Amino acid sequence: MGPSPAPVAADAANAASRPPQESGFSLLGFVFGQNPVEFSTAVATSLLSGVAAVALIILINMALASDGSDLATLGLVFAAVAVVTVALQTASGILFGRLGQEVLARLRSRIAERVEAAPLRAVEQVGPARLQALITDDVFTLATVVVRLPVLFTNAVAISGCLFYLAWLSLPLFVGAAGMMALGVAGYMLVARRARHHLEHAGGRQDTLFAHLSALVLGTKELKLNRAKAEDFRTRHLGAAIETVRRARTHGITLLALGSAWGSLIVFGFIGLVLFVFTGGGTVATGYAVVLLFLIGPLAAVMEDLPRLAVARVAGQRLAETEAALATRDTEPAPPAPFASLAFEAVTHAYWDERTAEMFRLGPVDIAFAPGEIVFLVGGNGSGKTTLAKLVTGLYAPESGTVRLNGAIVDDTSRSTQRALFSAVFGDFHLFESLIGLSGAPDLDARANRLISRLALTHKVSVDDGHFSTRDLSTGQRKRLALVAAVLEDRPFLVFDEWAADQDPAFKGVFYRELLPELKALGKSVLVISHDDRYFDCGDRIVHMENGQITGDARTGADDDARREDPKFPEPSFVFQSTPI
Numbered sequence: 098m099g100p101s102p103a104p105v106a107a108d109a110a111n112a113a114s115r116p117p118q119e120s121g122f123s124l125l126g127f128v129f130g131q132n133p134v135e136f137s138t139a140v141a142t143s144l145l146s147g148v149a150a151v152a153l154i155i156l157i158n159m160a161l162a163s164d165g166s167d168l169a170t171l172g173l174v175f176a177a178v179a180v181v182t183v184a185l186q187t188a189s190g191i192l193f194g195r196l197g198q199e200v201l202a203r204l205r206s207r208i209a210e211r212v213e214a215a216p217l218r219a220v221e222q223v224g225p226a227r228l229q230a231l232i233t234d235d236v237f238t239l240a241t242v243v244v245r246l247p248v249l250f251t252n253a254v255a256i257s258g259c260l261f262y263l264a265w266l267s268l269p270l271f272v273g274a275a276g277m278m279a280l281g282v283a284g285y286m287l288v289a290r291r292a293r294h295h296l297e298h299a300g301g302r303q304d305t306l307f308a309h310l311s312a313l314v315l316g317t318k319e320l321k322l323n324r325a326k327a328e329d330f331r332t333r334h335l336g337a338a339i340e341t342v343r344r345a346r347t348h349g350i351t352l353l354a355l356g357s358a359w360g361s362l363i364v365f366g367f368i369g370l371v372l373f374v375f376t377g378g379g380t381v382a383t384g385y386a387v388v389l390l391f392l393i394g395p396l397a398a399v400m401e402d403l404p405r406l407a408v409a410r411v412a413g414q415r416l417a418e419t420e421a422a423l424a425t426r427d428t429e430p431a432p433p434a435p436f437a438s439l440a441f442e443a444v445t446h447a448y449w450d451e452r453t454a455e456m457f458r459l460g461p462v463d464i465a466f467a468p469g470e471i472v473f474l475v476g477g478n479g480s481g482k483t484t485l486a487k488l489v490t491g492l493y494a495p496e497s498g499t500v501r502l503n504g505a506i507v508d509d510t511s512r513s514t515q516r517a518l519f520s521a522v523f524g525d526f527h528l529f530e531s532l533i534g535l536s537g538a539p540d541l542d543a544r545a546n547r548l549i550s551r552l553a554l555t556h557k558v559s560v561d562d563g564h565f566s567t568r569d570l571s572t573g574q575r576k577r578l579a580l581v582a583a584v585l586e587d588r589p590f591l592v593f594d595e596w597a598a599d600q601d602p603a604f605k606g607v608f609y610r611e612l613l614p615e616l617k618a619l620g621k622s623v624l625v626i627s628h629d630d631r632y633f634d635c636g637d638r639i640v641h642m643e644n645g646q647i648t649g650d651a652r653t654g655a656d657d658d659a660r661r662e663d664p665k666f667p668e669p670s671f672v673f674q675s676t677p678i
């Protein structure tokens with residue numbers, strides 16, 4: 098065992114599980130930033146439509162108090178203001194609708210961009226369930242609030258305007274109205290605090306729910322085979338998560354509804370007091386009654402929107418937390434550099450498992466790679482082979498130790514140069530539907546189809562315009578397609594993580610005895626993680642791992658000249674021509 102690495106430093110990016118920080122996400126700021134002109138116009142139109150609505154109320158009151166001589170003029174003004182109000186409301190509705198969709202699209206792109214830019218370890222720690230919940234549910238919640246903003250602004254202005262008008266009609270009554278409203282708002286806020294706690298809890302449980310929903314799809318086979326298992330999963334696991342989210346959200350929304358009811362009660366109470374107790378009829382009372390009756394609509398709408406704002410605030414906070422967890426940016430992708438050597442000195446990495454409070458430590462590891470070398474990485478399950486491969490490819494940054502590429506130290510600013518050396522097919526590889534990143538490469542379809550034929554897949558799949566004709570294939574066949582994509586990238590170093598494990602015995606032979614030597618003959622380096630001990634002789638070196646340590650690193654013996662004589666190792670005669678892409 099080497100010196101202990103700094104505890105959990107490697108997992109320090111686990112910000113997603115940190116206690117929630119105050120929301121660093123301002124929805125208004127974000128919408129404004131996306132499109133300042135459109136946002137300002139939208140706000141202006143909704144504010145003006147609020148002013149116009151107040152003007153309408155004043156005109157109605159003037160008409161009610163009129164002796165009839167100015168009714169015609171008032172009528173014309175009323176018609177004009179009504180048209181302007183409707184036009185403004187429509188314009189702000191359309192503008193905020195557009196902005197809402199823009200927010201939805203931009204936030205989704207922004208999350209995708211953060212995921213792309215963040216180091217792999219940070220993305221792994223945030224986890225797919227949180228990202229899925231965020232990109233679907235939370236982002237949608239935020240966009241919905243944006244669509245409601247014009248109504249909120251219009252109503253806020255209408256309420257303020259009406260209050261001014263009430264003050265003008267009667268100051269003492271206005272003071273009473275303002276006092277009652279303050280009481281209503283204070284009561285609402287008190288309840289809303291408690292409601293927010295429930296909504297935050299629901300947000301946290303939402304991640305578990307999405308994880309279970311994904312297990313429902315990915316684990317369909319296992320669940321369908323065993324009814325008891327399916328029922329247990331549906332009721333106890335998925336069902337419990339659905340129920341927890343439902344209960345927490347219901348609690349939150351019920352509390353908010355009670356808060357709104359308290360607000361409405363106060364308003365109605367005040368209308369009653371003004372009409373039946375304090376004014377005792379008269380013009381002021383009529384004016385107050387008309388305005389207060391009008392106010393019920395905007396006040397009710399604002400009360401209705403407050404719960405939406407509370408839910409959106411929680412969504413914004415989750416977004417801010419996740420973005421903070423993904424805040425570290427990897428260096429910009431670098432163009433492929435020439436490869437002369439890659440060396441790791443005393444490199445370590447540690448995983449911290451929060452649930453079991455256990456640490457897996459890899460290293461300190463010393464290992465070096467040269468061009469045109471085939472290295473087998475072998476060892477028991479969980480010995481750290483894939484983790485080492487992630488360090489070698491630059492997907493993980495070492496916690497300590499030194500990486501040298503072509504003699505120069507690789508640091509956080511140059512790690513992308515290290516990554517640019519590699520193409521890899523990991524055990525949990527993903528086969529994209531097309532040869533992404535390669536469009537426009539010369540003869541792409543022809544070269545891909547030659548490789549497909551070489552991998553005995555011609556009857557199953559072809560490439561047309563860079564797209565695979567199908568991905569409905571066996572796991573082994575999809576892995577062959579992943580290999581096609583990796584080889585076509587034409588990078589100097591390839592990593593295959595137990596690639597041959599899903600191949601039939603005949604094809605294992607093709608992989609180890611034909612493809613690997615041909616890649617070597619093209620000057621490629623290959624790191625092969627393998628349990629196929631009968632093919633270990635195909636490597637130049639065998640590196641053994643145990644418990645996160647390299648326990649052996651030895652050359653296989655057969656030198657390259659001897660190999661070339663050996664009929665087992667053919668010349669690179671065929672399709673793997675390394676056409677630069």
Ligand SMILES: Nc1ncnc2c1ncn2[C@@H]1O[C@H](COP(=O)(O)OP(=O)(O)OP(=O)(O)O)[C@@H](O)[C@H]1O
Binds near residue numbers: 477485
């Ligand atoms: N994403 C992860 N988060 C936390 N711990 C992990 C993670 N991936 C691996 N580990 C831990 O690291 C150890 C080494 O895993 P690794 O996948 O590197 O082993 P391996 O030698 O490739 O195993 P196998 O032959 O089964 O693929 C595991 O025992 C596991 O506890």
